[in-house]
Amino acid sequence: MQQQRLAQFILLSLFGLVLSSAARAQDEPARAPDWRISGFGTLGAARASERDADYTSSVFKASGTGATRRWSTDVDTRLGIQLDATLARRWSAVLQIVSEQGLDNTYRPRIEWANVKYQATPELALRAGRIALPVFLTADYRKVGYAYPWIRPPVEGYSVLPVTSSDGIDATLRWTVGPVRNASQVFYGHSTVPLVGSLHVYGRGGFGISNTSDWGALSVHANVVSAEISSNIGAELFDAFNAFGPAGQALTRRYAMDHKRMMIANIGVNYDPGTWFVMAEAGRTSGHSFLGATRNVYVSAGWRWKSLTPYATWARVRAVGTTLDPGLPLAALSPALAPTAAMLNAGLNTLLMRIPQQTSAAAGLRWDVHTNMALKVQYDRVTPHDGSIGTFINPTPRFTSERTSHVASVALDFVY
Amino acid sequence: MATLKYSRFLGSALLLACLAGAPVRAAELVVIVSARNPVATLRADQVAAIFLGQAARFPDGVEAVPYDLRLGAPVRDEFYARVTSKTPALLKAHWSKLVFTGRGQPPAELPDSAAVRRKVADDPEAIGYIERGALDGSVHAVLVVQ
Numbered sequence: 325m326q327q328q329r330l331a332q333f334i335l336l337s338l339f340g341l342v343l344s345s346a347a348r349a350q351d352e353p354a355r356a357p358d359w360r361i362s363g364f365g366t367l368g369a370a371r372a373s374e375r376d377a378d379y380t381s382s383v384f385k386a387s388g389t390g391a392t393r394r395w396s397t398d399v400d401t402r403l404g405i406q407l408d409a410t411l412a413r414r415w416s417a418v419l420q421i422v423s424e425q426g427l428d429n430t431y432r433p434r435i436e437w438a439n440v441k442y443q444a445t446p447e448l449a450l451r452a453g454r455i456a457l458p459v460f461l462t463a464d465y466r467k468v469g470y471a472y473p474w475i476r477p478p479v480e481g482y483s484v485l486p487v488t489s490s491d492g493i494d495a496t497l498r499w500t501v502g503p504v505r506n507a508s509q510v511f512y513g514h515s516t517v518p519l520v521g522s523l524h525v526y527g528r529g530g531f532g533i534s535n536t537s538d539w540g541a542l543s544v545h546a547n548v549v550s551a552e553i554s555s556n557i558g559a560e561l562f563d564a565f566n567a568f569g570p571a572g573q574a575l576t577r578r579y580a581m582d583h584k585r586m587m588i589a590n591i592g593v594n595y596d597p598g599t600w601f602v603m604a605e606a607g608r609t610s611g612h613s614f615l616g617a618t619r620n621v622y623v624s625a626g627w628r629w630k631s632l633t634p635y636a637t638w639a640r641v642r643a644v645g646t647t648l649d650p651g652l653p654l655a656a657l658s659p660a661l662a663p664t665a666a667m668l669n670a671g672l673n674t675l676l677m678r679i680p681q682q683t684s685a686a687a688g689l690r691w692d693v694h695t696n697m698a699l700k701v702q703y704d705r706v707t708p709h710d711g712s713i714g715t716f717i718n719p720t721p722r723f724t725s726e727r728t729s730h731v732a733s734v735a736l737d738f739v740y
Numbered sequence: 741m742a743t744l745k746y747s748r749f750l751g752s753a754l755l756l757a758c759l760a761g762a763p764v765r766a767a768e769l770v771v772i773v774s775a776r777n778p779v780a781t782l783r784a785d786q787v788a789a790i791f792l793g794q795a796a797r798f799p800d801g802v803e804a805v806p807y808d809l810r811l812g813a814p815v816r817d818e819f820y821a822r823v824t825s826k827t828p829a830l831l832k833a834h835w836s837k838l839v840f841t842g843r844g845q846p847p848a849e850l851p852d853s854a855a856v857r858r859k860v861a862d863d864p865e866a867i868g869y870i871e872r873g874a875l876d877g878s879v880h881a882v883l884v885v886q
Contacts, residue, residue: 362839406840418842437842446796446803456841464841471836496843498796503785505794507843538794540785541825598825631829692829695811739836 359409366469368400368735372706376723377716379706379731381476383483384517386429389731391718398425400476400735404436404467414443422467427520436467436489447498456489458509458534461545461592461605463488469737473601473690475702476733478622478639480682481590481607483715490515490530490551508535519557525581527551541597548589555581558614561671568665571652579649579672581613600627610644614672616679617644626690633690640683647679647712677725682714683707697738704731767871769819770881772857776864777802782882788824790867792834793844798867806847807856807868815853819869822885 372379372390380388380399389396402424409417420437439453456464460481465471492513499506510533517525530551537544562580565572576582592605602625610617619642626635651669654662688702707728708714714725771787773779779798789795790804798804809816811828820826826834838844850856856868861878875881 360845364836364840404840408839408842408845420840420842439842441842451842465837468836468840471833471840498794500795505789598827598830628827628830692827695828695832698829739832739840 359407361405361407362740363403363405364468364470364737364739365403366400366735366737367397368469368475368733369395369397370399370475370731370733371395372729372731374716374727374729377713377719379716379729381479381483383715383717384427384519385425385717386427386520387425387718388716390716390729391720400469400733401425402467406437411440416441416443424467449496450493451495452493454489454491455494455511455513457530457532457549458511459532459547459549459588460590460607461543461594461603468739469700469735470696470698470739473626473633473635474624474637474686474688475700475735478624478637478684478686479715480639480641480680480684481605481620481622483680488517490527492530504537504539506535506537509533514551519555523555523557525553525555525557527553527586541595543594543596545592545594546590548587550585550587553581553584553586553611553613553615557581558671558675561668561675564664564668565652565672568652568661568668572668575649575651575672579614579675581611581615584612586611586613586615598628601625608644614675614679616647616676618642618680619644631692633692635688635690637686637688638684639686641680641715643679643681643710643712647676647681647710648673649676677712679712680715681709681712681725683709696740697736700733700735700737702733702735704733705729706731767815767873769815769822769869769885770872770875771823771867771869771883771885772860772875772879773798773867773882774860774862774864775878775880777880779882784823784883784885787867787883791820791847792824793838793846803865804867805863805865807859807866808847808849809853809856809869810849810851813852815869815871819885 370389371394374390376391378388378390378392385398387396388399402422404420404422406418406420411417417440418437421433422436423431423433425431435454437454437456439451439455442450444450458464462472462477463482466477466482490511490513492511494509494511496507496509512531514530515527519525528551532547532549534547558580562576565576588607588609590605590607594603595601604623606621608619620640622637622639624635624637626633649672651672652665654665657665684704684706686702686704688700691699693699705728706714708716708725711725713719713723771782779800786799791806796803817828820831835846850859853870853874856870857874857876857879860866860868
């Protein structure tokens with residue numbers, strides 16, 4: 325089954341390559357090509373020592389390496405194809421389709437980007453359509469492995485995002501102060517993220533501002549994003565809590581993802597003079613729900629020698645406040661109701677243990693095999709803390725926090 | 741101040757002496773604009789910003805449209821190494837970030853220095869780089885890349 329999917333994936337990649345070379349041959353020195361096909365992809369395999377949960381790169385994955393299988397190609401493997409069209413002098417459109425393992429355990433292609441851009445002036449661009457959220461230094465190109473040094477961006481920061489794109493409008497203004505070149509972006513939109521079965525996450529009234537300032541080799545990125553999040557995850561649990569009167573209703577108000585304003589603030593710094601680089605980011609999220617509130621940080625540095633880039637990363641995510649809740653007070657309940665309440669309390673804490681608390685250290689090597697291809701190997705040492713499953717998914721009942729897992733990964737990234 | 745100027749002069753003189761004595765290396769490069777473009781000189785960081793998609797205008801406010809040589813051309817690699825400190829792989833990574841986030845497209849490519857010079861001569865908004873030996877009166881150099 326998995327091999328068959330991989331074969332389909334490779335076939336699709338080859339198809340993309342053929343298409344793109346055909347496109348290149350046509351658009352010779354034209355200043356504004358009418359359309360252009362480009363793409364990116366990663367073939368990856370990872371193996372974790374953990375046996376009671378899956379290590380993977382995003383909460384939107386069905387499985388990973390660990391409990392489900394020893395070696396997993398689903399953690400990092402993906403293919404993206406992008407069509408850029410120049411419609412008129414100032415008008416352009418972009419469509420990006422990405423195929424990767426989703427929560428439904430298929431590689432069904434999804435529309436990542438679909439927007440129309442109006443370049444009002446060389447400095448001001450306005451877009452309408454589906455736009456990736458500009459959170460984190462590398463969030464909007466986190467699927468393009470070739471563009472960053474690692475096998476995957478540190479999962480401690482990137483896995484806390486329940487919504488990654490928005491259907492709406494945005495404006496980007498470029499401005500310069502002395503030697504500092506800035507790009508400021510504002511957006512407004514909404515989004516619907518289908519999960520498994522009938523489960524969804526909705527983000528409404530999403531807005532955000534972000535700014536990137538470049539000064540020579542130094543780049544500083546800061547952003548704040550906020551949206552009203554709703555979801556039917558845990559709906560039965562919270563309905564049951566509501567039946568327990570004011571104490572249960574208070575728990576529902578506190579933890580249900582029902583019209584809760586979620587906020588993400590982040591600042592990142594990248595210094596890259598060419599022969600080496602150092603990157604650091606720190607972020608804060610607050611969910612006012614079972615998503616909890618977290619603080620995350622990572623630091624990464626690397627050194628470039630010929631076509632080799634050895635690098636190391638340290639990352640951490642911690643919950644702000646507790647990730648355990650006593651739930652309904654059992655002592656006040658009749659013996660007939662207490663077992664039900666105890667079960668609900670356990671259900672609630674199963675949700676809360678997914679608020680990520682984790683520390684990891686990684687070392688890796690990137691080898692630029694060719695100008696559009698890089699081979700990477702990476703070793704991660706990952707430890708979830710304080711009862712949390714960290715960024716792992718699919719825990720078995722035997723899973724225990726505080727146990728360090730070793731993850732080995734290899735990936736081939738390409739762009740075309 | 742005077743000492744600084746003097747030491748700079750001395751530095752340049754030493755550098756020149758070294759260059760003269762050194763075996764012939766890759767050709768000297770010039771960044772060119774049309775003879776009709778009023779911009780007289782540009783700093784390396786201004787040229788870098790235009791070619792990396794970070795600036796869309798010349799300092800006088802006129803729109804700037806950069807042209808590249810083909811991927812793999814030695815003059816192109818030399819230009820990016822000296823002006824932006826980027827290897828071909830790093831440059832590809834840089835454009836991957838912009839292209840796949842819908843923030844820009846790399847400069848159009850032309851086959852050789854003569855084609856770049858012709859394109860730049862015809863278009864006051866165009867900017868390119870060529871070997872110094874390929875210069876003529878239709879364009880003027882705004883930066884000598886050393």
